Amino acid sequence: MRYWRFTVKSWLFLGVAIVAEVVATSGLKASEGFTKLWPSLLVIAGYAVAFYFLSITLKEIPVGVAYAIWAGMGLVLVALIGWLIYGQTLDAASVIGMALIISGVVVINVFSKSVAH
Template sequence: MKSWLFLGIAIVAEVVATSGLKASEGFTRLWPSLLVIAGYAIAFYFLSITLKEIPVGLAYAIWAGLGIVLVTFIGWLIYGQTLDAASVIGMALIITGVAVINLFSKATVH
């Protein structure tokens, strides 16, 4: 169960770091740049711990899928980016894919 918590921490840290990239303005602003560096360091550390128990393909599928959805949501919420029907449907498919992997795949670790 700790592996799933560590994967969650890794995903959140990566989402924070990726979202901070825009605010860093190409690493020209100090505090957002430090947030990006720290976020990615935390993300990769916790992902590396996660991979001790969760298969890499499964962990990466969940990491990437949830990361895409969360970063897109933050882009909409904070940066005012628009979402059209195709992007919402696409994200719903990503979430569905992650759920299918977790619920039905024999490769998962429960």
């Protein structure tokens, strides 16, 4: 649990980056190929916020750790939004795969010694 030594602010910034990326990615479907103005603007703004806060996070949290958490949590949250909002189905393989992704992020963060500080 050596990564808990980073400031709460860095973890909050990473959380903001994840939420913004999830909003932007979820908005891609609603933008219908960037043919609808408001969802398209939401996508652009969401990704801008996501990358900005991810870049701030990287001042303190190693890029491998931050990206693993960002990508893994983003994937799972977008899949859940697809299920809840867009009625997309998640079969057993999807759920197991997402559980493995989350498990992988935990293993990297807790046990890996190869992540640079």
